[in-house]
Amino acid sequence: MREMKDSGIPWLDKYPATWKLKKIKYCLQERIEKNNPVRTTEILSLTAKQGVIPYEQKEGGGNKPKEDVSAYRLAYPGDIVMNSMNILSGSVGLSQYFGCVSPVYYMLRPWNIKEEVRYYNYIFQTTMFQRSLYGLGNGILIKESGNGKLNTIRMRIPMDKFGGLFIPVAPAKEQKRISDYLDKICTEIDALAADIQTQIDTLEQYKRSVITETVTKGLNPNVEMKDNGIQWIGMMPSHWDCIRGKYILKYIQKPVREDDGVITCFRDGEVTLRSNRREDGFTMADKEIGYQGIDVGDLVVHGMDGFAGAIGISDSRGKASPVLNVLGTEQNKRYIMYFLRSMAYSDVFLALATGIRVRSCDLRWNKLAELFYPVPPIEEQDAIVAHIDSVLQKTNDVTTDKKEQLAVLESYKKSLIYEYVTGKKEVPAQ
Structure with a gap:
């Protein structure tokens, strides 16, 4: 068990005595390169779920990017990309692409080329670090709604405030060991999560197929059918x-x-x-x-x-x-x-x-x-609805359980990352 010392930082608590505490601005430098003249039209996007990806791969839409990309900033492979409006909600990722991003994004890379950018990216992925950003500088305002829920109002976190935060800095060789180990473990966890998500998606498709089949074909597989000539309905019971x-x-x-x-x-x-x-x-x-x-x-x-x-x-x-x-x-x-x-x-x-x-x-x-x-006759409508409701209830119960499994896996991954990047756990010897 290695010697630990108190950091005086609530989110960090104790860290290895052989490590250093340094301000982010002394560990990472900001890349500020405008896409003017235009060097790329590849627009990158960043989400907590997907990381840094080409915009067209973004799930769920979002704000449409500007057609004029000359005011955008450049991001390179190996840059830590973070959204200054959404850092605390996990909008931080390591880019694998060369592209351009909105000016609200920060791009960071180590001053020392011997240090491991993945290590710093993992620090920013931890829930404990993200929560420490509440109230930073211009801050993130939290508004309580009428029902007691907390809603966030996004406000830009200035780089000078962010750069003034202290983080634990492991020796360069240990940064690489930690990063390699976390890459391996996180890949395994992500594979498990992807398998569970596939099961959830399959259940969602099953629900949809049950609805579509039942509302147009009914519950009796032996009933006489007719073609009503409506393309999206097709064959349906002849007495409907x-x-x-x-x-x-x-x-x-x-x-x-x-x-x-x-x-x-x-x-x-x-x-x-x-x-x-x-x-x-x-x-x-x-x-x-x-x-x-x-x-x-x-x-x-x-x-x-x-x-x-x-x-x-x-x-x-x-x-x-x-x-x-x-x-x-x-x-x-x-x-x-x-x-x-x-x-x-x-x-x-x-x-x-x-x-x-x-x-x-x-x-x-x-x-x-x-x-x-x-x-259909109203009594058949009632029976169809009862059947669909029953199927959906059962599948929703299974889906809820699987979503809880995903939440547990994500929490486990976050806790592992935190334990290793803060030195509370050591990478096992090979």
């Missing part, structure tokens, strides 16, 4: 009707109450008050022109994001932008909801609708009203 939406659905506009909170229809199908999920990242309208009331049990279709599954039954009373279509029907609302989701899963809305932004479409009442819907 196929009816335009305007004959079975009603477009509803309800008044807003004074104490109504704002409701959002999310892409996972949940329709709920924003305060029940999150309030950061939304743009609030100065004037709520056209806002409408929504009641518990209302069927809601998002006019912009319905193509991605933002279709559900509201669990809350509140108000919403007119971009949400509120629908009433004498049919089983959950059956209609599941059918519309099946169309979203099959990209039917994208094929039918006029695009107004990337991976989106205008899905308003006039289009919902003209669509054809398979309409």
Whole structure:
């Protein structure tokens, strides 16, 4: 057991007596190279989940990059790239690419070429270090919402403040041993996590296939079928009707109450008050022109994001932008909801609708009203909904368990990184 000494830094606590404490600015230098004249049009992006990647590989979209990249900064392979607005949430990664990034990014590399950039990157990956950045300089403001949840307001962390922080610095040879070992262990953990994520994705696809198959084919595999001539429905039970939406659905506009909170229809199908999920990242309208009331049990279709599954039954009373279509029907609302989701899963809305932004479409009442819907007898609708609900509940239970496994693996990886880059554990002898 090697000798340890107190750092006087809460997040670090004790570190090896043979190591040094140094300010970041004396360990790493900032690369500030503008892409002017333009040397590359390869735009890089950074996320806590994916690290530094070409922008087109980014999951979930995000802010569209500028077409003029001359004001961007250059990033090189081996640079630590960090988002000055999102450092504490894990937006730090080691670049493997040459490209350009937004000016809000910092690029860092060791002053001493004998030192290991991976070691410093691992320090910045630790949750303990990231949490130590709360309140740094201009800081990250934390606002408490009405339901007690904490929401972050992003503010730029200046490099002079960041560079003044102390970090543990192992000898160069030990930095390499630590980095090599963590690369090996993290690769193994990431492989396990990727396998679990594949299982989750498979379950999600299974759920979608059950919904799509059941709302168009029913529960009886031996029933007589007919072709209704509608491409996205295909063969369906011969005793079912196929009816335009305007004959079975009603477009509803309800008044807003004074104490109504704002409701959002999310892409996972949940329709709920924003305060029940999150309030950061939304743009609030100065004037709520056209806002409408929504009641518990209302069927809601998002006019912009319905193509991605933002279709559900509201669990809350509140108000919403007119971009949400509120629908009433004498049919089983959950059956209609599941059918519309099946169309979203099959990209039917994208094929039918006029695009107004990337991976989106205008899905308003006039289009919902003209669509054809398979309409079984109401008792069959009820049975179909009960079956789908049951399948989804079982698969969701399994998915929840697997997501917990992912969280445990991620926590374990973070703790391992922390233990080794702070010297609390030594790399095992080879």
